[in-house]
Amino acid sequence: MTDHATCRECGERFDFERPERPPPAPDADRSIFDVARFTPTVCTACESTAAQLQAVEAREAARIERNVPLRYRDADFDSFRAATPTQRLALEAVRDHAGEGVFLLGPPGCGKTHLVCCAVLGGPDGSLFVSSTDLLDDIRAGFDGDGQGFFARAKLAPLLALDDLGSENPKDWVRDRLYTLLNARWNANMPLLVTTNCTPQVIAERIGAAGVSRLSGLCRRRIDMEGRDGRRG
Ligand SMILES: Nc1ncnc2c1ncn2[C@@H]1O[C@H](COP(=O)(O)OP(=O)(O)OP(=O)(O)O)[C@@H](O)[C@H]1O
Ligand SMILES: [Mg+2]
Ligand SMILES: [Zn+2]
Known part of the structure; x- marks a missing residue:
């Protein structure tokens, strides 16, 4: 009725x-x-x-809980333009194989951060995005020992995106803490997504050989991306 x-x-x-x-x-x-x-x-x-x-x-x-920056609020895999073959490879690696760990290397603006933000937004509860600078700042501020801040969260996150690795050259003790983080994730078999525009050589100089060894174990896929700068429209 x-x-x-x-x-x-x-x-x-x-x-x-x-x-x-x-x-x-x-x-x-x-x-x-x-x-x-x-x-x-x-x-x-x-x-x-x-x-x-x-x-x-x-x-x-x-988004806020996972620390994904506001700019990438609406980032999703569908809106990613795979204009070059390596952008397509990067899209497929991060979308379909994030669990195996992915290392994205490429010039500014080619979509590295965009892709890892998509993965973190769509990942399991507790997934975390953190820029290397914020992580190192937290370590320097002493937040790594008290279970607070990004360091502790980054150790436990089921999926971690570490953005702009190698953008700074940490002092020895900070580098050791970064190694501790990578080693903990390696031991626990927890996936890592890394973005960088530094060459592997520069990364090796900045995080040390032991860190690089963990990094290559953690990120099974490495994609050297090419593409135009998306910031230029
Ligand atoms: N292939 C793409 N498809 C859709 N949007 C893109 C693509 N590439 C870049 N963008 C957009 O362009 C801007 C810059 O991209 P992004 O921040 O991912 O670059 P990046 O590779 O991380 O650069 P950087 O090395 O400088 O950090 C963002 O707003 C992003 O959403
Ligand atoms: Mg970026
Ligand atoms: Zn109504």
Whole structure:
């Protein structure tokens, strides 16, 4: 039976189908009759808008929790333009094989950070994006010993993206802490995504041979990306 109600969100009158009242039975559960009396208070249009808003809010909360920068809020694999063969390889590696670890090397703006952000946004709970600078800053500030900050989270994250590795040359003790992190993830077999625009030689100079050895074990796929600078439009 078609009935009418007024939506409490938009104030519009709307139709809805009221279930037929089942014939009374002596031992029937009262809730059956409650269903028959039920009147929706929100129209279907407002209900779907509310569901969409909730999905956007949940995605935003996950982005903040996973430390993905605002710029990459809407990054997804579908919107990544694979204009060169190596961009296609990078897309496939990060989208389909993140669990094996991926090392992305390439010039500024070719989409490295974009890709790893997609993986972190779509990864399991606790996935984390962190720039190498923020991680090293936390180590220098002493946040690595007290279970706080990025260091502790980066050790435990089921998927970690370490952005711009090699962008600075850490002092020995900071380098040791970075090695500790890589070694912990290596021992626990936890996947790592790395982006950089430094050559492997420069990375080796900056994080040391032991770190590089862990790194090559952690990132089974290495893609040398080429592509134009997406920041130039
Ligand atoms: N192939 C692409 N498809 C879609 N967007 C892209 C692509 N490449 C770059 N972009 C966009 O261009 C901007 C720069 O890309 P991104 O930050 O991923 O570059 P990057 O390779 O990490 O550069 P850098 O080495 O300077 O950090 C971002 O807004 C990103 O979303
Ligand atoms: Mg980047
Ligand atoms: Zn409505």
